[in-house]
Amino acid sequence: MTSKTLRGQLLDFLYKVYPEETEEITIISVFYQYFRESQIKKSLQYLVDKGYIESKNIPHPVHKRKTIKLYKIRPAGVDLIEGNFHDETILIEEE
Numbered sequence: 001m002t003s004k005t006l007r008g009q010l011l012d013f014l015y016k017v018y019p020e021e022t023e024e025i026t027i028i029s030v031f032y033q034y035f036r037e038s039q040i041k042k043s044l045q046y047l048v049d050k051g052y053i054e055s056k057n058i059p060h061p062v063h064k065r066k067t068i069k070l071y072k073i074r075p076a077g078v079d080l081i082e083g084n085f086h087d088e089t090i091l092i093e094e095e
Contacts, residue, residue, distance in 0.1 A: 007047060010047060013027065023069070053072065
C-alpha cells in the first residue's frame, strides 16, 4: 500500500473517533500489521503539517519524564473526508 492510502486511512480512523483524541500508540497498534511504525509516524506528521490533524503532548500520568502524544482530526480533515474538497496526496476510499 502507498503513503496516499495510509494517510487516507489514518484520517478516516480519526474521523470515526471524532471528537475524541487518540493516543499515538493506539493508532500504531491499529495499523502496524500493514505498515511500519516509521511509515505511520511519518504519515501522521505529514497530516499535521498539512493542517488536517493536530497533535499534542501531555505528561504521562505515571512516568514523570515521559509524555503521551495525542492526535485529533481538525475541521479541514473532516471536510476532506466528507468530500468537500480533494487533495491529490491523500487517497480517500469511497464506502
